[in-house]
Amino acid sequence: MIEQFILSQKDFCENNNKYINEKYEKELILIDAKINELKFKMYIFKAHGFIIGDFQKYGAYELNVSNNIIEALKFYRSKKNISNNKDIFMLDIGTNIGWYPSLLGRYGYSILCFEAFEKNYYVAKKNYCYLNKDSNVIIIPKGIGSKIKKCLYFINLNNAGNGMVLCDNKSIKDKILSGLFKKDSKVEITTLNTFIPYLSDKNVALMKIDIEGYEFEAINGGKELITKYHVPFIVLEFSPPFLKEIGSDPRELIQFFVDQGYKISLNGFLSKNFITAEELLKKSGFQINCYFIHDSMTYLV
Numbered sequence: 001m002i003e004q005f006i007l008s009q010k011d012f013c014e015n016n017n018k019y020i021n022e023k024y025e026k027e028l029i030l031i032d033a034k035i036n037e038l039k040f041k042m043y044i045f046k047a048h049g050f051i052i053g054d055f056q057k058y059g060a061y062e063l064n065v066s067n068n069i070i071e072a073l074k075f076y077r078s079k080k081n082i083s084n085n086k087d088i089f090m091l092d093i094g095t096n097i098g099w100y101p102s103l104l105g106r107y108g109y110s111i112l113c114f115e116a117f118e119k120n121y122y123v124a125k126k127n128y129c130y131l132n133k134d135s136n137v138i139i140i141p142k143g144i145g146s147k148i149k150k151c152l153y154f155i156n157l158n159n160a161g162n163g164m165v166l167c168d169n170k171s172i173k174d175k176i177l178s179g180l181f182k183k184d185s186k187v188e189i190t191t192l193n194t195f196i197p198y199l200s201d202k203n204v205a206l207m208k209i210d211i212e213g214y215e216f217e218a219i220n221g222g223k224e225l226i227t228k229y230h231v232p233f234i235v236l237e238f239s240p241p242f243l244k245e246i247g248s249d250p251r252e253l254i255q256f257f258v259d260q261g262y263k264i265s266l267n268g269f270l271s272k273n274f275i276t277a278e279e280l281l282k283k284s285g286f287q288i289n290c291y292f293i294h295d296s297m298t299y300l301v
Contacts, residue, residue: 013129034059098124116143192222213242
């Protein structure tokens with residue numbers, strides 16, 4: 001199953017003329033990225049004003065989250081006495097245009113990426129082509145949810161390149177009428193549990209989830225993976241309004257992690273400034289990055 005995606009993205013790089021999408025290419029720019037000791041180039045969309053703003057200000061996208069992830073992966077390697085970064089796996093759920101594989105692939109980490117939106121998947125593959133041939137980055141053109149199914153992808157008209165997956169016909173009508181979203185395409189949804197055979201013998205250190213309110217659906221389809229292997233570090237973009245739009249309960253999502261032995265921080269994985277679920281629910285406004293650290297790791301911090 002995994003092999004087909006590896007071959008597909010390598011063929012994309014080696015025989016790029018077969019896959020050129022002129023419409024997408026006209027919307028792209030090549031930008032310089034700089035974070036810590038790394039300097040590299042990557043493609044982004046001209047309309048991604050908020051991403052361009054991050055690069056202009058910091059030289060990188062989501063600088064704080066990026067550095068927190070780098071620190072957590074280094075910490076994991078040290079505590080687990082792992083000799084090679086390639087033996088450490090990260091799951092990037094909602095990879096967008098491929099910032100995290102572009103960054104962490106250069107550190108040599110293995111990354112399993114999921115991106116349902118065809119346009120973003122195209123650019124993520126272009127950015128993959130800038131990595132060295134030995135990099136262990138796998139990009140899968142599917143969303144992550146509670147069941148294997150097909151749903152509709154809606155583009156956010158105020159945030160190019162971003163959107164929401166909706167599977168409930170009732171809420172779809174509201175989205176169209178609101179004028180904030182436009183129906184784009186059908187997307188395939190799979191589950192995290194589907195990948196247990198592939199990941200069961202891997203060191204899955206970290207999971208990043210940013211899928212605009214579909215997070216609880218992803219967790220529901222990955223409970224076996226999370227509870228059986230207790231992924232030590234999980235960073236999640238927590239947005240109560242988006243969760244409610246999908247029909248999920250923000251409180252139930254956070255409580256799941258608490259029940260599974262995770263502590264919550266807003267200051268990064270290695271911070272000991274933990275907060276309760278109630279404190280998080282009071283703080284969270286529209287969107288906030290939450291760091292979940294499993295008890296198996298917190299005692300080592």
